[in-house]
Amino acid sequence: MTEQAQHRVVIVGAGFGGRYAARALRKAGARVTVLNGTNHHVFEPLIYQVATGVLSPGEVATPVREFFRGQRNTEVLLGWVTDIDVEGRTVTAAAPDGVPYQVPYDTLILAAGTTGSYFGNDRFAEHAPGLKSIDDAVELRARIMNAFEMAELETDPAAAERWLTFVIVGAGPTGVELAGQIAEIAHRTLPGEYRRIDPAKARIVLVDAVDRVLPTFSPESSAAAAKRLRKIGVEVRLGARVVDVDATGVELVTGTGTDRLTAMTKIWSAGVSAAPLARRLAEATGAGTDRAGRIKVEPDLTLPGHPEIFVVGDVMSLGGLPGVAQVSIQGGTYAGRTIRDRLAGKPAGKPFHYFDKGNIATVSRFSAVADLRGLRLSGLAGWLLWLGVHWAYLPKGRNRASALVRWATAFLGRSRPERAVTSQQIRARTALRQTAAAEAPAAEAVPAGPPA
Amino acid sequence: MTEQAQHRVVIVGAGFGGRYAARALRKAGARVTVLNGTNHHVFEPLIYQVATGVLSPGEVATPVREFFRGQRNTEVLLGWVTDIDVEGRTVTAAAPDGVPYQVPYDTLILAAGTTGSYFGNDRFAEHAPGLKSIDDAVELRARIMNAFEMAELETDPAAAERWLTFVIVGAGPTGVELAGQIAEIAHRTLPGEYRRIDPAKARIVLVDAVDRVLPTFSPESSAAAAKRLRKIGVEVRLGARVVDVDATGVELVTGTGTDRLTAMTKIWSAGVSAAPLARRLAEATGAGTDRAGRIKVEPDLTLPGHPEIFVVGDVMSLGGLPGVAQVSIQGGTYAGRTIRDRLAGKPAGKPFHYFDKGNIATVSRFSAVADLRGLRLSGLAGWLLWLGVHWAYLPKGRNRASALVRWATAFLGRSRPERAVTSQQIRARTALRQTAAAEAPAAEAVPAGPPA
Numbered sequence: 001m002t003e004q005a006q007h008r009v010v011i012v013g014a015g016f017g018g019r020y021a022a023r024a025l026r027k028a029g030a031r032v033t034v035l036n037g038t039n040h041h042v043f044e045p046l047i048y049q050v051a052t053g054v055l056s057p058g059e060v061a062t063p064v065r066e067f068f069r070g071q072r073n074t075e076v077l078l079g080w081v082t083d084i085d086v087e088g089r090t091v092t093a094a095a096p097d098g099v100p101y102q103v104p105y106d107t108l109i110l111a112a113g114t115t116g117s118y119f120g121n122d123r124f125a126e127h128a129p130g131l132k133s134i135d136d137a138v139e140l141r142a143r144i145m146n147a148f149e150m151a152e153l154e155t156d157p158a159a160a161e162r163w164l165t166f167v168i169v170g171a172g173p174t175g176v177e178l179a180g181q182i183a184e185i186a187h188r189t190l191p192g193e194y195r196r197i198d199p200a201k202a203r204i205v206l207v208d209a210v211d212r213v214l215p216t217f218s219p220e221s222s223a224a225a226a227k228r229l230r231k232i233g234v235e236v237r238l239g240a241r242v243v244d245v246d247a248t249g250v251e252l253v254t255g256t257g258t259d260r261l262t263a264m265t266k267i268w269s270a271g272v273s274a275a276p277l278a279r280r281l282a283e284a285t286g287a288g289t290d291r292a293g294r295i296k297v298e299p300d301l302t303l304p305g306h307p308e309i310f311v312v313g314d315v316m317s318l319g320g321l322p323g324v325a326q327v328s329i330q331g332g333t334y335a336g337r338t339i340r341d342r343l344a345g346k347p348a349g350k351p352f353h354y355f356d357k358g359n360i361a362t363v364s365r366f367s368a369v370a371d372l373r374g375l376r377l378s379g380l381a382g383w384l385l386w387l388g389v390h391w392a393y394l395p396k397g398r399n400r401a402s403a404l405v406r407w408a409t410a411f412l413g414r415s416r417p418e419r420a421v422t423s424q425q426i427r428a429r430t431a432l433r434q435t436a437a438a439e440a441p442a443a444e445a446v447p448a449g450p451p452a
Numbered sequence: 453m454t455e456q457a458q459h460r461v462v463i464v465g466a467g468f469g470g471r472y473a474a475r476a477l478r479k480a481g482a483r484v485t486v487l488n489g490t491n492h493h494v495f496e497p498l499i500y501q502v503a504t505g506v507l508s509p510g511e512v513a514t515p516v517r518e519f520f521r522g523q524r525n526t527e528v529l530l531g532w533v534t535d536i537d538v539e540g541r542t543v544t545a546a547a548p549d550g551v552p553y554q555v556p557y558d559t560l561i562l563a564a565g566t567t568g569s570y571f572g573n574d575r576f577a578e579h580a581p582g583l584k585s586i587d588d589a590v591e592l593r594a595r596i597m598n599a600f601e602m603a604e605l606e607t608d609p610a611a612a613e614r615w616l617t618f619v620i621v622g623a624g625p626t627g628v629e630l631a632g633q634i635a636e637i638a639h640r641t642l643p644g645e646y647r648r649i650d651p652a653k654a655r656i657v658l659v660d661a662v663d664r665v666l667p668t669f670s671p672e673s674s675a676a677a678a679k680r681l682r683k684i685g686v687e688v689r690l691g692a693r694v695v696d697v698d699a700t701g702v703e704l705v706t707g708t709g710t711d712r713l714t715a716m717t718k719i720w721s722a723g724v725s726a727a728p729l730a731r732r733l734a735e736a737t738g739a740g741t742d743r744a745g746r747i748k749v750e751p752d753l754t755l756p757g758h759p760e761i762f763v764v765g766d767v768m769s770l771g772g773l774p775g776v777a778q779v780s781i782q783g784g785t786y787a788g789r790t791i792r793d794r795l796a797g798k799p800a801g802k803p804f805h806y807f808d809k810g811n812i813a814t815v816s817r818f819s820a821v822a823d824l825r826g827l828r829l830s831g832l833a834g835w836l837l838w839l840g841v842h843w844a845y846l847p848k849g850r851n852r853a854s855a856l857v858r859w860a861t862a863f864l865g866r867s868r869p870e871r872a873v874t875s876q877q878i879r880a881r882t883a884l885r886q887t888a889a890a891e892a893p894a895a896e897a898v899p900a901g902p903p904a
Contacts, residue, residue: 039597040872056508058870065645066867075647078601095605096598135874145491146548149530153547193517195527402857402869409854417854420492420513422587424876 006031007343010091010105012081012277014041014064016328017111017313017335024336026071029343033103035093036064037080042134045325046390048174049406050137052144052181053189053416057134059403062395077103081112081277086284086306107308109335110281110295114314114323117273117292124245128167128266131174140267141418142425144182147265148190151197164202165263167250169242170270171208172216173361176225178267179206179234180364187233188414204234205261207252208270209241214369216322217359221369224378228363242270272323274315285309290317299351301335310335321354325393330354362386365411458483459795462543462557464533464729466493466516468780469563469765469787476788478523481795485555487545488516489532494586497777498842500626501858502589504596504633505641505868509586511855514847529555533564533729538736538758559760561787562733562747566766566775569725569744576697580619580718583626592719593870594877596634599717600642603649616654617715619702621694622722623660624668625813628677630719631658632816635684640866656686657713659704660722661693666821668774669811673821676830680815694722724775726767737761742769751803753787762787773806777845782806814838817863 007030011018014036025032040061049055068074079093079101090104116130129139144166151163168179183204190199206213206229212222213229213236226236237252240259244251249262274293282289287303288296294317295303301316303309312335313328321327334352341349358372360382368382377385387407394400406417459482463470466488477484492513501507520526531545531553542556568582581591596618603615620631635656642651658665658681664674665681665688678688689704692711696703701714726745734741739755740748746769747755753768755761764787765780773779786804793801810824812834820834829837839859846852861869 038873038875039601053510056510056870057872057874058505058508061872063645063871065642069644076645077605078598079605096601101605133875134872135876138874138876146530149491149548153529153531153553190517192521193515193528399869402854402861405854405857415518417851418508418510419515420509420586421490422509422590423490423585424587424590 007106008033008104009107009109009339010035010103011109011111012084012091013111013113013275013313013315014076015044015111015113015313016325017113017315017332018109019064019067020329020332021109021111021310021312021336022068022071022074022332024333025340026073028073028336028340030073030107030339032071032074033105034064034068034074034076035079035081035091035103036076037078038133039063039065039078040134041067041395043394044132045393046403047131047134047137048177048181050134050418051131051140051178052185053141053418054181054410055403055406056418057138059394059399059406060137061134062399067395084108084110084277084281084284086281086309089308105308107310107339109310109312109332109339110277110315111311111313111328111332112275112277112315114272114274114292115276116268117271118268119271121245124268127247128169128245128250128268130268130272131178132272138422139425140178142421143265144185145419145421146425148186148194148197148199148202150264152194160197161203162248162262162264164197164199165261166202166204166265166267167261167263168204168206168267168269169208169245169250170268171206171210171213171236171238172269173214173359175206175208175267175269176213176229177362178269179204179229180232180362183229183232183234184364184410185416189416203263205237205263206234207237207240207242207250207261209239211238213238214359214361217361217369218371218376220376221359221371221378225361225363225369228367228369228379232364272314278311278315281309281311288317292317292323294323300338300348301331301352310338318352324359326357327354360386360389459558460485460556461559461561461791462487462555463561463563464536464543465563465565465727465765465767466528467496467563467565467765468777469565469767469784470561471516471519472781472784473561473563473762473764473788474520474523474526474784476785477792478525480525480788480792482525482559482791484523484526485557486516486520486526486528487531487533487543487555488528489530490585491515491517491530492586493519493847495846496584497845498855499583499586499589500629500633502586502870503583503592503630504637505593505870506633506862507855507858508870509590511846511851511858512589513586514851519847536560536562536729536733536736538733538761541760557760559762559791561762561764561784561791562729562767563763563765563780563784564727564729564767566724566726566744567728568720569723570720571723573697576720579697579699580621580702580720582720582724583630584724590874591877592630594873595717596637597871597873598877600638600646600649600651600654602716604646612649613655614700614714614716616649616651617713618654618656618717618719619713619715620656620658620719620721621660621697621702622720623658623662623665623688623690624721625666625811627658627660627719627721628665628681629814630721631656631681631686632684632814635681635686636816637868639685641862641868655715657689657715658686659689659692659694659702659713661691663690665690666811666813669813669821670823670828672828673811673823673830677813677815677821680819680821680831684816724766730763730767733761733763740769744769744775746775752790752800753783753804762790770804776811778809779806812838812841 043060083092151160154160186202240252252259312331314323360370362368368386370377370382495512535544603612606612638654692704704711764783766775812822814820820838822829822834
């Protein structure tokens with residue numbers, strides 16, 4: 001290898017940002033190391049379909065190694081990055097068993113992504129999990145499916161009603177898509193399978209403090225989405241701020257006062273904050289962070305005074321760019337190419353320019369809203385666009401093939417291919433329900449029993 | 453409903469036995485209740501493919517409710533049956549949250565299946581899990597995939613070798629199929645994806661105390677399977693009894709003395725025993741049990757002196773019938789029809805007769821062995837038969853369609869569609885590795901780090 005080939009680029013995170021950055025370095029005179037906390041890249045735009053039983057985990061989670069099998073200058077290491085030594089140019093990662101190891105770098109690309117944010121109310125997390133990882137998706141799926149099972153077993157009507165009420169906090173794309181899918185599970189998939197309850201009577205409530213759904217979309221698209229949501233039986237509660245979440249419901253503050261929604265299943269899609277690592281790196285380099293903890297970067301996506309550190313994707317703060325896949329993809333590609341050109345001795349290129357391809361969100365089967373450059377689509381037209389775009393972006397042919405089978409099953413048919421809930425997930429619910437039993441008088445009557 | 457329609461049949465377990473029993477009661481003048489500890493029926497013959505990343509959980513785990521959606525006299529309740537009151541004719545089940553509930557019966561069908569048996573050495577379980585449930589499959593898949601990740605991270609060659617050694621205890625169909633699939637993962641799927649280790653160097657050892665693999669098959673098929681296993685790189689150690697299992701290996705007693713296999717990943721497929729409920733029921737009714745804890749039944753699959761209690765499937769002991777899917781399917785159907793005829797006032801029919809369709813086991817892609825009535829197939833012919841039979845028995849068209857996509861991916865292609873390991877599974881490994889670190893001097897040098 002040449003002298004230059006010894007230059008070592010370390011990429012923290014294998015989401016869209018890290019994946020495309022590594023891809024852009026495939027012909028670079030550098031040794032590339034990709035560090036990721038799990039063995040897979042998550043195709044986040046479709047993870048809500050894992051949470052609602054349409055797709056299997058493997059269909060949205062591709063092994064990181066598969067992407068780089070043929071990219072010989074790139075290695076993948078499984079590790080959760082816990083620290084970055086900016087002076088020593090070394091990252092510290094924890095192996096799956098918690099044992100730490102170090103990886104030195106010449107150039108670093110931080111693409112660590114975000115975690116759900118409860119705006120300081122972390123106690124909400126237990127009762128209203130978010131949706132970022134495959135773990136989250138499998139856990140949510142278990143909560144949704146178990147809720148109907150528990151309702152079928154309840155002798156107390158009030159308790160059954162609690163189990164049949166689903167509250168989604170946050171009306172962004174994920175919240176809208178989850179609400180729409182839960183409505184379809186309740187109204188299309190499950191009816192006929194229960195003898196004591198009517199799943200179609202399930203109440204799905206989408207709550208947000210703002211005055212419209214999909215606030216990052218055009219007002220027209222927001223209105224179209226809200227109309228469609230109501231049509232498929234989703235209650236849309238806007239201008240309602242969630243001030244508390246407990247085992248049996250959520251507390252709201254509305255323009256007219258306070259209100260409580262009683263529901264066993266709560267889902268949090270109200271906000272995200274940058275990975276904790278971001279704040280650590282910002283402190284170490286003196287870089288600023290925004291309200292979401294994202295690191296403020298220079299126009300070339302590096303940190304002030306640290307041209308050897310790039311920050312891309314959801315963990316990057318630049319000119320108010322949104323935390324969407326396209327910003328990560330384009331930012332990662334830009335960082336990778338910039339490093340490649342530097343190593344090739346080329347002069348610095350243009351600053352990063354984000355090309356906004358537009359927004360798209362599914363509301364239900366055959367219905368989506370899309371704001372493209374100068375073009376707005378809703379209903380079936382939007383949905384067909386959604387289908388094409390997501391199919392095209394899905395990694396690997398086999399994921400596409402099996403995803404098509406699943407979509408036909410769920411959207412043409414009415415069943416959900418991935419409804420199996422593991423005992424591990426069932427057990428995870430136990431503690432929660434017991435809290436609920438303690439908090440809800442109606443449930444106290446039931447004697448405590450042996451663990452399932 | 454007629455007086456007779458009030459007759460209540462309770463079926464414990466929704467495996468093959470319970471599922472086919474309920475199906476046979478679809479036109480019976482009875483109210484049928486199916487109790488199952490999870491929300492899904494597991495297609496056990498293919499669960500090894502979930503453990504090895506070929507199929508998704510949903511493709512082998514069909515919601516029990518889906519089978520009985522249109523069968524109006526049948527209800528499904530999620531519950532883990534903890535006790536049976538033979539005098540009071542009532543079963544007690546635990547809801548997912550552990551809260552118990554009672555279900556009365558006029559006729560009971562016990563189809564509770566089996567659990568892995570360590571022949572009294574339950575401490576083996578932590579180090580060498582078995583493969584009965586979706587939980588087991590997902591856990592095994594995580595251990596197999598993580599082993600290669602850990603090997604890539606190891607700096608100590610001896611430790612890496614431990615991670616690259618897989619020991620499967622028990623050379624029955626499940627053991628043979630797992631060994632074959634792990635060999636294909638190591639030799640076909642993973643090479644090219646690692647930079648520091650060569651996955652193809654992985655050592656896969658299949659151990660059994662008996663003198664041939666697939667002991668329930670013909671000697672010719674056993675020989676063909678063993679030959680194929682060795683051809684694809686599986687070490688077959690026969691006549692070797694496992695006397696101890698710990699975090700870093702297994703102890704063997706062979707004809708010539710003792711031996712130790714050092715391996716981080718151990719899988720137990722050496723034996724099963726009837727669900728604990730079986731012994732309880734046997735004691736309550738005075739019925740006998742065999743060495744595996746299975747209940748000895750009358751020729752009509754009822755318990756002596758208890759014509760209202762049927763026992764079918766793996767939990768039933770009758771004339772040495774094996775614990776295979778066909779015995780469960782035929783026994784369940786027989787019990788269901790017997791009850792239907794009784795309620796219709798028909799005289800008792802013939803005793804249960806098992807029609808042995810034969811045995812089939814896959815060794816690797818394009819190679820299986822099959823012993824049919826008067827016909828023996830091996831190699832590609834056997835594999836095509838396996839493909840046809842399993843495809844035909846897979847429930848629901850969509851499972852068949854997506855399974856075909858997965859099989860094409862894994863057997864024509866070389867990748868595994870379902871390799872994603874959740875953090876939950878990764879964390880599950882932590883404790884184990886730390887035990888290993890304590891036991892294995894080589895690993896002690898590594899300082900303990902923050903949890904992944």
